[in-house]
Amino acid sequence: MTVSRFVLVDFRYTSDPLGHIRLYEAGNIYDMPPALAHAAAKRDLVAAQRPVDWEPPSILRPRRC
DSSP states (O other), rough: OOOOEEESSEEEEOOOOTTEEEOOTTTTTTEHHHHHHHOOOOOSEEEESSSSOOOOOOOTTTOOO
């Protein structure tokens, strides 16, 4: 079973015992295991759907708080 999540910021995840790294890129929707989706949501890395005011991260734009 997987859940779809909108990725807010880039992050990587080691998905198996062999150490393969999966990259999740901001602005895309990915199917991910429920445990990963929950952990990423706790850290504000993903959202259930794209927020209305979401903009891609940029080093050229000041961070909004």
